[in-house]
Amino acid sequence: MNxxxxxxxxxEQLNLFYGQNQVLKxxxxxxxxxxxxxxxxxxxxxxxxxxxxLNRLYEIDYARISGKIRLDGENIFNIPINDLRKRVGLxxxxxxxxxxxxxxxxxxxxxxxxxxxxxxxxxxxADALKAANLWEEVKDRLYDSASTLSGGQxxxxxxxxxxxxxxxxxxxxxxxxxxxxxxxxKIEATMLExxxxxxxxxxxxxxxxxxxxxxxxxxxxxxELIEIHKTKxxxxxxxxxxxxxxxxxxxx
Amino acid sequence: MTFRxxxxxxxxxxxxxxLLMTIITVVVLFFIIGYVFKNGFAQLSLEFLFDRTREMxxxxxxxxxxxxxLFVTVLAIIIATPLGVGSAVYLVEYTRGGxxxxxxSFGADCLAGVPSIIFGLFGFIFFVIQLKxxxxxxxxxxTLAVMIIPTIIRTSEEAIKAVPLSYREISYSxxxxxxxxxxxxxxxxxxxxxxxxxxxxxGRAIGETAAVIFTAGSSLGMPTSVFSSTRTLAVHFxxxxxxxxxxxxxxxxxxxxxxxILFVNFVAYRLMHRFMERYY
Numbered sequence: 001m002n003x004x005x006x007x008x009x010x011x012e013q014l015n016l017f018y019g020q021n022q023v024l025k026x027x028x029x030x031x032x033x034x035x036x037x038x039x040x041x042x043x044x045x046x047x048x049x050x051x052x053x054l055n056r057l058y059e060i061d062y063a064r065i066s067g068k069i070r071l072d073g074e075n076i077f078n079i080p081i082n083d084l085r086k087r088v089g090l091x092x093x094x095x096x097x098x099x100x101x102x103x104x105x106x107x108x109x110x111x112x113x114x115x116x117x118x119x120x121x122x123x124x125x126a127d128a129l130k131a132a133n134l135w136e137e138v139k140d141r142l143y144d145s146a147s148t149l150s151g152g153q154x155x156x157x158x159x160x161x162x163x164x165x166x167x168x169x170x171x172x173x174x175x176x177x178x179x180x181x182x183x184x185x186k187i188e189a190t191m192l193e194x195x196x197x198x199x200x201x202x203x204x205x206x207x208x209x210x211x212x213x214x215x216x217x218x219x220x221x222x223x224e225l226i227e228i229h230k231t232k233x234x235x236x237x238x239x240x241x242x243x244x245x246x247x248x249x250x251x252x
Numbered sequence: 253m254t255f256r257x258x259x260x261x262x263x264x265x266x267x268x269x270x271l272l273m274t275i276i277t278v279v280v281l282f283f284i285i286g287y288v289f290k291n292g293f294a295q296l297s298l299e300f301l302f303d304r305t306r307e308m309x310x311x312x313x314x315x316x317x318x319x320x321x322l323f324v325t326v327l328a329i330i331i332a333t334p335l336g337v338g339s340a341v342y343l344v345e346y347t348r349g350g351x352x353x354x355x356x357s358f359g360a361d362c363l364a365g366v367p368s369i370i371f372g373l374f375g376f377i378f379f380v381i382q383l384k385x386x387x388x389x390x391x392x393x394x395t396l397a398v399m400i401i402p403t404i405i406r407t408s409e410e411a412i413k414a415v416p417l418s419y420r421e422i423s424y425s426x427x428x429x430x431x432x433x434x435x436x437x438x439x440x441x442x443x444x445x446x447x448x449x450x451x452x453x454x455g456r457a458i459g460e461t462a463a464v465i466f467t468a469g470s471s472l473g474m475p476t477s478v479f480s481s482t483r484t485l486a487v488h489f490x491x492x493x494x495x496x497x498x499x500x501x502x503x504x505x506x507x508x509x510x511x512x513i514l515f516v517n518f519v520a521y522r523l524m525h526r527f528m529e530r531y532y
Contacts, residue, residue, distance in 0.1 A: 057425055062348065086427035096418040099441055108436070109426035165426060 006033035007073075008169060008199045009054065009088075014067035016049050016058060023049045025223040027067070031169070036191065036200040038214025038231060040207050042246065045220035047203040048093075051171045054201070055088040056081055071169075086113055089162035093174040095154035097146035102138055105146045105157060109165040124164050132160035133190050152183025159190065170194075171201040176209065188213050207247055211235050219243045288506045295504025305472045309488060310498045314505055316474045320389065320482030321512070323475055324468055325458045327393035328400065333450055335397070336404025337439075340446075343405070344412040345434055357409065360402040368456075371399040372466035380467055387481040392468025399463055400453035407452065411445020412438060444524050451520045458513055461486045485509040 009031040016024035024046045031037050039047045052058040053065060056076065069076045076084055086109070098105050106125040110116055116124070125142070129135040134156040138149070146157060155175060162170055172191075176184040191200060191213055204210050210217050211231060218228035219238070226240050238244050245251060257265070303313030339356070347353040375395030385391045415438050423433040439446075461484075469481035470491060483491070485505055492502035 055425060057421065060420070060424055082427040082429055085425055090425040092418065092421065092425075094418070096416070096422050098419060098422060098437060108423070108428075112426060112428050112432055161426065 007031075008033040008071070010068075010070045010073075011050075011054075012068040012070075014050075014053060014069065015065065016046070016053050017064045018061065023063075023223050024053065027225050029218060029225060029228050031199060031201060032216075034195060034197070034199055035215040036195050036202055036213055038210030038217035039201060039203045039220060040205075040210050040217060040246070041220035041226075042251065044222065046223040047220050048173050049223075050220070051090055051173055051201065051203060054169075054171060055085045055090055057085070057090065082113070086165050087167055088169045088171065089165060089167035091155075091158050091162055091170065091172045091175050093177050095151060095158045095178075097149070097154050097157060100146065101143045102146045102149070102157065103142040105161055106142075106164050109161060113165070128160040128164035129157075131163050131190075131194060132156045133186055134160055150183075152179050152186065155179060155183065155187060156190065159187070163194075167198065169199045169201065171203070173203045174205055175202070177205060184209070207235075219246065221246070285510060288503060288510060291500075292503035292505075292507030295500055296507060300501075300504055301508070304474065305488075308497055309472070309492050309501055314485065314488060314501075314508065316472060317483050317485045317488045317505070318508065318512075320468070320475050321458060321484040321486070321509075323389050323478070324392045324396065324464060324482065324484055325454060327389065327478065328396035328457045329450065329454055331393060331397035332401045332404055332453060336401045336449070336453075337408050337446055339401075339405050340408035340412055341434060341439075343409055345430070345438070357406070360405045363402040364406065367462070368399060368460055369462035369466075371395055372463040374398070375463060375467040386479065387467065387469030387471070388479045389468055389475055389482055390478040392464045392482070392484075393478075395463050395467045396457040396460060399460070400456050403456065404446075404449045404453050407449025408442070408446045411442035411449070414445065415441045444528060447520060447524050451517060454516055454520075455513060458484075458516070459486050459509065460484075461490045465490070485512070 007030050011030070012028050014024055014027040015022060023044075027046075027050065039050065041047055049058065049063075052061070052063075054069060054076070058065065059081075071079065071084070071087065079087075098108060103125060106128060107116075107121055110121060110124055126135060126139075129138060134153060137153060138144075138157075141148075146154065149157060155178075159170075159172075159175070176187055179187070188209065191202070194200075202210065202214060214231045216228060217231045217234040219226045219234065219240075219242075221242060226243055227234070227238060229238070234243060235247060238247070300313045301318070302315050305314060305316055306312035343353045343356060372395065375391060375398070379385045379391040379394050380387060385394075419437050419441060420433055423437045428436070464484050465487050468484065468487075470483040470487055471481040472483055473480070475482045486509060489502050489505040489509065492498055492505065
């Protein structure tokens with residue numbers, strides 16, 4: 001890894017509470033520019049909550065937060081929330097397409113942020129679909145309902161929909177949990193192609209997926225960050241025995 | 253010796269009972285409509301539909317009442333829909349399901365069950381006398397609007413609640429604000445349900461007698477503005493039958509009213525269908 005390690009996101013002493021329930025405990029970590037950071041851990045480890053904290057989506061759940069999060073050195077609480085969410089895209093575990101056509105799904109994000117001429121919008125949509133490796137499959141049916149796509153196609157549409165906003169960071173919350181191996185392989189390939197341009201945070205239940213794609217991997221357990229290292233180290237000689245146990249499938 | 257019904261037999265019996273219940277309901281419904289149509293269709297003529305009412309309804313047509321009915325109903329819907337849908341959006345999207353929402357929902361349920369004559373009395377005292385609007389289309393529409401708002405609130409509330417949370421999360425995570433999310437995702441998705449509430453409201457308003465007779469009056473003249481008094485079809489029918497003016501004309505009026513209701517429902521469902529096809 002000779003690439004320059006620029007810091008993209010830094011998290012300091014982050015705590016997140018849902019009511020009385022603390023789901024993130026004193027998390028500090030950094031995400032480098034244009035890396036894929038894998039986040040692994042069993043259920044209720046706080047992986048998804050971390051993502052929801054980073055784009056402040058936790059606010060719609062009425063959760064409380066303490067600690068510092070910076071994007072390119074800027075406090076995310078000083079960034080207008082819609083800009084923050086445009087810059088830090090989130091892809092959910094279950095692909096959710098909005099009612100309406102493929103094109104409508106694709107144009108929803110870009111049209112929220114500024115007025116766009118039709119021609120430019122067409123280009124944005126086409127480019128994003130190409131980047132998500134979906135263009136060839138849908139180019140003749142852009143105005144069909146998005147719900148006619150298969151599960152794997154829908155998840156790539158969700159990725160393309162996020163790409164259409166031209167984000168800086170793309171967070172994925174178990175993007176392949178409901179998909180077959182071929183669709184999973186396509187999404188992993190897409191991610192590896194795109195990491196030249198974007199920073200990824202990949203939450204996954206599938207430790208092998210982290211091993212295949214992530215540059216660095218963080219292991220979470222019950223709301224705590226146990227360790228974060230280069231993926232190879234996490235999977236060969238982790239510092240903490242719990243990490244080793246989880247990766248070897250002794251619990252989880 | 254014990255007598256047991258096997259699972260197969262009990263299935264068949266349940267099937268037959270349910271089928272019978274459905275048949276009874278449908279037969280009663282069709283009998284009523286059929287009976288009215290049988291007595292009323294003979295009355296239908298261009299003169300009946302498009303002429304002025306003469307001799308208290310014994311002669312002439314019902315054109316002023318048709319216009320009055322449409323006027324009152326359309327105005328009531330125009331007043332009630334934004335208020336009802338707006339309240340529902342507020343309740344679901346802005347109140348976190350707290351005490352306020354429970355109180356308002358409970359209140360709306362109670363109001364939806366209040367007899368319409370109570371609304372009529374309220375409309376008479378408040379709109380007709382207190383606000384000095386007199387017996388007029390406006391007073392009638394306002395009263396009907398107050399009467400159907402609870403229905404629209406409750407059906408819209410259910411429809412908006414049924415929009416998956418994940419749609420909202422997607423919208424927010426793409427950088428949409430609350431208003432974007434409501435206008436571009438929540439309302440279009442829940443529109444069919446909202447429209448069902450509006451159609452129910454139209455149904456209640458168009459066939460209402462007690463609430464409008466107190467507020468819109470029963471004058472037979474051609475309405476010229478929202479301040480004119482008018483006699484809606486339902487009220488006209490009631491007076492014709494109650495005072496024994498003309499049973500034939502009463503059935504004719506009822507037939508026209510039923511046809512208008514069927515037509516409105518048909519158009520509304522067509523529109524909804526067209527919208528769903530375009531949108532889903």
